[in-house]
Amino acid sequence: MMSVDNLGPAKGFVSFVNDSPTPFHAVAQSVARLESVGFKRLTERDSWAGKLVAGGKYYVTRNQSSIIAFTVPLKVEKEGLGFSIVGCHTDSPRFIIKPVSRREKGGFAEVGVETYGGGIWATWLDRDLGIAGRVTLSGLKSASGSEYSSHLLLHRQPILRMPTIAIHLDRTQNEKLAYNPETQQVPILALASKELNKAFAEENKSNVEVDFADPLAITSHHHPILMHTISQALTESLGETISPTQIHDFELSLFDVQPSTIGGALSEFIFSPRIDNLFSSYAAVSALAASVEKEDWGHDGRVAMIALWDNEEVGSVSAYGAESNFIESVLERVAVALKTEEESATEAYQRTLAKSFLLSTDMGHSLHPSFPEKHEEMHRPLVNSGPAIKTNAKQRYASTAQTTFALRRIAALASVPLQEYEVRNDMACGSTIGPLVSKIGLRTVDIGCPQLSMHSIRETAGTKDMAYLQQLFLTFFGRFGEVDDLNVD
Numbered sequence: 150m151m152s153v154d155n156l157g158p159a160k161g162f163v164s165f166v167n168d169s170p171t172p173f174h175a176v177a178q179s180v181a182r183l184e185s186v187g188f189k190r191l192t193e194r195d196s197w198a199g200k201l202v203a204g205g206k207y208y209v210t211r212n213q214s215s216i217i218a219f220t221v222p223l224k225v226e227k228e229g230l231g232f233s234i235v236g237c238h239t240d241s242p243r244f245i246i247k248p249v250s251r252r253e254k255g256g257f258a259e260v261g262v263e264t265y266g267g268g269i270w271a272t273w274l275d276r277d278l279g280i281a282g283r284v285t286l287s288g289l290k291s292a293s294g295s296e297y298s299s300h301l302l303l304h305r306q307p308i309l310r311m312p313t314i315a316i317h318l319d320r321t322q323n324e325k326l327a328y329n330p331e332t333q334q335v336p337i338l339a340l341a342s343k344e345l346n347k348a349f350a351e352e353n354k355s356n357v358e359v360d361f362a363d364p365l366a367i368t369s370h371h372h373p374i375l376m377h378t379i380s381q382a383l384t385e386s387l388g389e390t391i392s393p394t395q396i397h398d399f400e401l402s403l404f405d406v407q408p409s410t411i412g413g414a415l416s417e418f419i420f421s422p423r424i425d426n427l428f429s430s431y432a433a434v435s436a437l438a439a440s441v442e443k444e445d446w447g448h449d450g451r452v453a454m455i456a457l458w459d460n461e462e463v464g465s466v467s468a469y470g471a472e473s474n475f476i477e478s479v480l481e482r483v484a485v486a487l488k489t490e491e492e493s494a495t496e497a498y499q500r501t502l503a504k505s506f507l508l509s510t511d512m513g514h515s516l517h518p519s520f521p522e523k524h525e526e527m528h529r530p531l532v533n534s535g536p537a538i539k540t541n542a543k544q545r546y547a548s549t550a551q552t553t554f555a556l557r558r559i560a561a562l563a564s565v566p567l568q569e570y571e572v573r574n575d576m577a578c579g580s581t582i583g584p585l586v587s588k589i590g591l592r593t594v595d596i597g598c599p600q601l602s603m604h605s606i607r608e609t610a611g612t613k614d615m616a617y618l619q620q621l622f623l624t625f626f627g628r629f630g631e632v633d634d635l636n637v638d
Contacts (some may be wrong), residue, residue, distance in 0.1 A: 156411060158435070158619050159419055159612035163409045165431045166421050170281040170404035172214035172239035172459045173301055175427055179434045179457065183208050183218050186438045193478070201486045204447050209479060211469040213283060213299070214239060214459035217479045218437060220626075223447040225487050229497065231504030232480060233629045234454045234591070235436070235622055236471070236582050237429040238461035238511065241422070242268030242604050244336075244403040246280070249370040258341040258372050260309060262403060264330050266462030271326045272606040273403075277307030278336060282401035284379065290389055297397065304382040307406050309336035336403065339374050368393050405606050417533055417612055424600055424608040429510040430457045432615060436622030443627065452483060453626035461511075461582055471582035477589050480505070502590040506555065506633065508625060509547060509583030510618070512610070513537040513570050515599030528571045530599040533611030535566035536618060539581075539595040547583035547593035556594045558632035563624035565617045568599070 169175035180190075188206040191197060201207065201221055208218035216239075219232075244262040252259035264270065281303045292298040311334045316322055328334050368376055376393035379401075383391040409421030419428075433455040440446050440453055456479075460470035469475060481498045488497035513536075516529040530537035538553050539546040560567050572578040587593035598618055601609040 156416060156612055158432075158615040159411060161435060162428065162431045162615050163411060163419065163421065166409045166423055166427050168303070169423070169427055170279070170303060171243075171283075171402050173283045173400075174281060174303060175239045175430060176210055176214055176216045176457070177301060179216055179218075179430070180208065180210070182434050182438050186441055188218060197482050197486050199486075201483065206441055211473075211475055212459065212467075213301075215457060215469040215475060217454065217456045217475065218434075219452050219454035219479075219483065220437070220441060220447065221452060221483075221487065222450045224450060225489070229489075229492070229500040229504060230452055230484055230487060231450075231506070231630065231633065232452045232454050232483075232501060233626055234456060234476075234505060234507045235433045235625070236456045236458070236476075236507050236509045236586060237433050238426045238459065238465075238471070238582060239430055239457050240266070240459050240462050241425060241427070242266030242462055244273065244334075245282075246371075246399070246401045246403070250375070251370060251372045252335060253341045254335075256341055257337050258339045258374060259335045260338050260372065260375060262334075262336060265402070267604055269602075269605045270330045270334060271328060272602075273334065273405075274311050274313045274326075274328065276310070276606060277406045278309040278311070278403045279307060279406045280304050280309070280379070280401045281404055282399060284383065284399040284401070285397045286383070286391065286395050287397055288395050289387070289391075291387070300383065300387065302379065302382055302386070302399070302401065304378065305406050306378075308378055309338060309403060311336050338372060367396065367398060407607075411612060412609075419610045419612060419615070420607060421610070422606055422608065424610045425512040425603050426461070426510075428512060428598060428600070428610055428615065429618065432618040433457065433510070433622055436619045436626060439619070439623055440626045446627065449627060449630045451630050456586075458582060465582060465585055472585045476586060499590075504633075505591055506552070506629060507547075507583070507586060507591045507593040508556070508622070509581060509586065509593050509595045510536075511539075511581040511595070511597045512603060513539060513597035513599045514603060515601050517601060523573075523576070525571055525573045528569050530568035530570050532599050532601065532609070533613040534568055534599070535560075535614065536596045536598050536621060537568040537570040539583075539597060540569070540571045541578050543578065544584055545578040545580040546595035547587040548595050549592075552592050552594035555592075555629075555632055556596065559625050559629060560621060562628055562632070563620050565621045565624075567596075570597075570599075 191209045205221040210216045247261040250261040380391045412418045412420040458471040460467040465471040484498045484501035485494045515532045583595040598614040
């Protein structure tokens with residue numbers, strides 16, 4: 150098996166996840182990495198005819214929260230293209246600020262929030278919480294003549310907190326820690342006392358006035374302190390003064406300001422938020438970027454591609470989720486742009502689908518030492534022992550014997566160990582993007598590196614597994630054509 154004797158890949162992930170509290174930030178970080186090695190932006194609104202060239206490197210985004218990036222081989226063979234695709238997702242369970250969030254209760258100013266995904270919500274209690282996401286602004290001097298513009302916000306100050314109740318006031322807490330996320334997990338922003346906030350109100354009077362006549366104003370929907378905090382954070386990041394009245398909408402999430410870190414007595418663990426699934430997303434971006442820096446890249450005749458979708462945690466049904474037409478649209482446009490003269494557009498696309506292969510890569514469940522009975526006896530993957538192949542006869546995962554066989558051959562070339570995971574018959578099986586995307590005709594195998602505490606605010610993964618996953622992807626991008634010779638049509 151490959152030698153994993155350094156923490157470089159894991160440290161890279163730690164830096165990435167610390168700067169990616171939302172899918173918007175994860176995509177922005179991915180774009181920066183890809184552009185650093187020569188990838189160029191495409192837009193879906195523009196024509197791609199004549200823009201895709203041999204040896205080209207490109208990416209396209211949707212909603213700023215999903216991204217597809219790919220490389221064009223140096224030579225397109227007459228028998229048609231094949232795509233080697235790694236698919237992941239950028240979103241994680243979290244709390245999102247409601248459209249009307251202003252709350253005051255018991256002398257406290259609160260912020261109304263909504264749950265997103267299937268989080269372990271009790272783990273968000275007594276954590277220091279910042280806010281991050283996307284904001285729509287008007288009147289920005291640097292917006293190049295556009296009246297409205299979108300900007301990312303990352304405010305690392307712990308301005309919010311969901312406190313637990315003292316054990317003296319509820320002696321049953323140690324029996325079962327369960328708080329109602331609608332009524333008992335409303336984060337505190339500040340004290341609501343007018344006297345205590347008088348200085349703030351006087352200092353920022355001109356900045357927090359509500360213009361009820363403006364249909365685009367949202368200042369009345371949120372506490373003035375929150376609006377002022379957002380405007381000040383934007384002022385610092387954008388380098389020009391932003392007032393709350395310039396903020397016309399936002400999609401802001403809460404996040405734990407405690408940084409991700411390498412942990413464990415032997416530095417074998419990553420302790421971090423959002424491991425599911427920024428772990429796989431970072432590995433995909435890193436491997437694709439590394440692939441174009443190899444001397445022999447582009448010689449296998451295949452398109453190397455990554456697809457990172459938003460909204461997997463809530464069903465992938467959005468216009469930029471895995472069940473949208475995003476991947477189909479990009480595959481078809483690339484196939485048609487690179488088709489041979491003898492092929493029709495339809496034939497080129499259908500042949501491309503038939504020759505393509507998807508590694509659907511989410512995270513998996515490591516054996517928990519305190520709950521070994523939760524795993525099927527012969528399918529107990531462990532952290533730092535390599536990715537696990539996910540199999541389910543009910544098609545909750547898209548793996549088949551033929552697609553797992555191809556994966557095993559790639560893993561052997563990469564010297565990466567593989568594990569097996571299948572859920573117990575008496576337990577419900579989760580799912581991921583694999584079955585959704587495979588419906589368009591893509592051969593697919595579902596895999597994932599094992600982790601602990603999935604969907605907690607702080608999760609645990611393995612440092613070696615990050616190196617294993619990157620090496621697997623790198624070999625897949627460069628050598629899948631060598632193993633794709635099993636005809637099962």
